[in-house]
Amino acid sequence: MSPTRKALPFAAVALLAGLVSCTPTGGGGPALPPLDATLSGQEARLLFGAERAPSGGAAEVIGFYSRGCLAGAEELPETGPTWQAMRLSRNRNWGHPVLVDYVQQLSARVAAQTSWNGLYVGDMQQPRGGPMLTGHVSHQSGLDVDIWMLPPGRLDLTPAERESLSSISTRSARGARVGENWTAEHMEVMRMAASDPRVARIFVFTGAKVWMCENATGDRSWLRTIRPANGHHYHFHVRLHCPPGARDCEAQDPPPPGDGCDEARARAAAILNPPPPDPDYVPPPPRGPMTLADLPRQCAALLSDG
Numbered sequence: 001m002s003p004t005r006k007a008l009p010f011a012a013v014a015l016l017a018g019l020v021s022c023t024p025t026g027g028g029g030p031a032l033p034p035l036d037a038t039l040s041g042q043e044a045r046l047l048f049g050a051e052r053a054p055s056g057g058a059a060e061v062i063g064f065y066s067r068g069c070l071a072g073a074e075e076l077p078e079t080g081p082t083w084q085a086m087r088l089s090r091n092r093n094w095g096h097p098v099l100v101d102y103v104q105q106l107s108a109r110v111a112a113q114t115s116w117n118g119l120y121v122g123d124m125q126q127p128r129g130g131p132m133l134t135g136h137v138s139h140q141s142g143l144d145v146d147i148w149m150l151p152p153g154r155l156d157l158t159p160a161e162r163e164s165l166s167s168i169s170t171r172s173a174r175g176a177r178v179g180e181n182w183t184a185e186h187m188e189v190m191r192m193a194a195s196d197p198r199v200a201r202i203f204v205f206t207g208a209k210v211w212m213c214e215n216a217t218g219d220r221s222w223l224r225t226i227r228p229a230n231g232h233h234y235h236f237h238v239r240l241h242c243p244p245g246a247r248d249c250e251a252q253d254p255p256p257p258g259d260g261c262d263e264a265r266a267r268a269a270a271i272l273n274p275p276p277p278d279p280d281y282v283p284p285p286p287r288g289p290m291t292l293a294d295l296p297r298q299c300a301a302l303l304s305d306g
Contacts, residue, residue, distance in 0.1 A: 039300065040293035047292060047303055048130025052091060055128055055302045059096050061141045061249035062129075062298050065239060067290070068141030068250070069299035070129030074100045082107040082118030084155050086148065086162045092123040092132070096142035098243045099124065102198055103145055109192050114185050117155055120167070122146030122235050128302045131290050141249065143200075143242070146235040147193065149186060170208065171233035176271040177207040179233075187212050193238055194222040200252040203229035203237040206267045213261035223259040228267055248298065 048069065059072035073094040078085045083103060085093040095103075107119040124145045126132060131140060138144050148167040157165065170186060172179035190212070194202050206228040216223060229237070242249035256263075292300055 040291060042292050043289045044292050044295055044299075045131035045133050045290065048126055048128055048299075049133035051126060051128045051130075051302075051304060053127050053304075054094060055304075059142070060298075061096055061143060061242060061246045062302075063141055063248065063296040064250040065138040065141050065144055065252065067295060068129060069295060069302055070094070070096060070125055070140075070142035071298075071302055073125065073127055073129065073142060075127075076100050076103055076121065076124060079155065080104060080107070080118075082111040082155070083121050084118075084152065084157055084162065085121045085124075086165070087122070088159050088162055090123065092126055092139070093121065094127050094129075094142075095124045095145065096240075096243060098198060099143055099145060099240055102196060102238075102240060106147075106193055106196065110189050113192070114188055116151045116185065116189065118152050119189075120148035120150055120152050122148055122167075130295065130299060130302075138237075138239070143240040143249075145238050147189075147238060148235050149181070149233070151185070167234040169233050171205045173207065174271050175205040175207055175230070175233060176210075176268040178211045179207075182208065182211065184215070187215065190226060190236060191216070191222055193236070194225040198240045199225055199238060200241045201239045201255060202226050203232050203239070205229070205231065205233040206264055206271060208233075208236075209260070209264040210268050213259065213264060220259055223261065224255050224257075227255060227260065228264050248296065 054073035054075075055071050057072045059074065060070070062069045062071065074097045076083075076085055076093040076095065078088060078093065103119070103121055107121075110116050111118040122145070123136065123139055125139055125142050129140050129142055136144075149170045150167040168181045170179055170182040171177070186208070190202060190204065193199065202225055204226060209226050209228045212223060212226060239252060242251045
């Protein structure tokens, strides 16, 4: 891998790599011949985790949030008037331009309408998306961002401080309830985040969803976008819709009808009183690491070595 090589435009890299022909497919896109067998079996997280800069060309979301990659990524500046990107050593403050714009706009609204100074922004994507070396299953295609639960005390943190500072947990009772660090302004921040029409879903721990269901007043339509998920108590996870015209982007299914509050309450009850284990349950075999062959075929062309 040559992470310092100057990136070529996406189409040029694809043609040089021999991975994309000029023959149209039935859907109007390029025909893709089989990957080289040696390349296709390589672990995708090692390949994409080694990339330090984005590919050239126009921004393109490729594939699904948990099985995709990103061409022409834009970097969220490390510091702005109402945000700071955290854990800079991870090099994960990249995304599709619509995601970068979303983060900047949301942080400005939060700073203007709450007591928070803005947002501490956690992981977005790697420079070319794809599976990450550590952590997330998603955050691959340029449309995911984690927002810390910690209200920013300062927006002039040094790089070293951004590595050592930790967010706060806002849960209790294994996630069935909110904890002492949770405040009404956490709900207000998430209401702002969920009210943007670009948002497909927001993932947060179960107790937070239940608390918001019990305390939200006025227009409650945004609650449908908030979905309970394991973890997600140090941060909440925003996922955007596919951008207009992104023909290679695989969309997230819409959430079920309704506000989802009954389902969240049932989930919280199951956390507090888990059912007895099923003696006949056989866990599925562990999944091996995702290889390059598991990703959309366009992703191979984004690697700097082709």
